[in-house]
Amino acid sequence: MSMFENKFEKTLWNLRFVVILAVILSIVASITLFVIGSWDILYSVIYQNPLLNAEVNNNNDLLFKIISSIDLFLIGIVLLIFGFGVYELFISEIDFAKGKFSESTLKISSLDQLKNKIIKVIIIVLIVKFFEKVLKLTPNFTTPEDVLFFSVSILSICLGYYLINRK
Numbered sequence: 001m002s003m004f005e006n007k008f009e010k011t012l013w014n015l016r017f018v019v020i021l022a023v024i025l026s027i028v029a030s031i032t033l034f035v036i037g038s039w040d041i042l043y044s045v046i047y048q049n050p051l052l053n054a055e056v057n058n059n060n061d062l063l064f065k066i067i068s069s070i071d072l073f074l075i076g077i078v079l080l081i082f083g084f085g086v087y088e089l090f091i092s093e094i095d096f097a098k099g100k101f102s103e104s105t106l107k108i109s110s111l112d113q114l115k116n117k118i119i120k121v122i123i124i125v126l127i128v129k130f131f132e133k134v135l136k137l138t139p140n141f142t143t144p145e146d147v148l149f150f151s152v153s154i155l156s157i158c159l160g161y162y163l164i165n166r167k
Contacts (some may be wrong), residue, residue, distance in 0.1 A: 037072035085114035
């Protein structure tokens with residue numbers, strides 16, 4: 001092997017450290033989403049709660065804000081899984097987690113495993129988003145057909161989730 005080839009391969013191998021940017025930024029984004037979701041829930045519980053605020057006369061705004069926050073938490077989890085997975089795949093195994101979290105969701109051993117875990121959480125995010133939209137539309141359900149379509153859509157989501165998790 002020539003000296004040039006050896007240096008080139010070493011440089012090429014060290015370029016894998018560029019994924020540190022993706023790891024750090026996805027962790028920062030995840031923490032940001034957790035903080036924003038927490039703030040939204042605290043704000044809603046204090047200011048949109050019918051028990052604490054006499055001007056609020058229904059629970060829908062509070063429920064909608066809490067569900068929106070859950071959505072932020074789930075997307076934060078996706079970013080967290082992504083950050084941990086990319087780090088373990090390209091940089092190094094996380095030594096601290098070896099014995100304690102050997103079968104953890106954050107333990108990633110292949111790109112396919114990372115992709116599958118992220119896809120499952122994204123599907124849950126989509127289900128929560130669907131529920132969020134339905135909450136907004138619920139007052140408009142006036143006919144039996146509306147309720148039937150709503151039921152069929154829920155059944156479709158449940159069936160799709162079952163098929164994805166089936167082994």
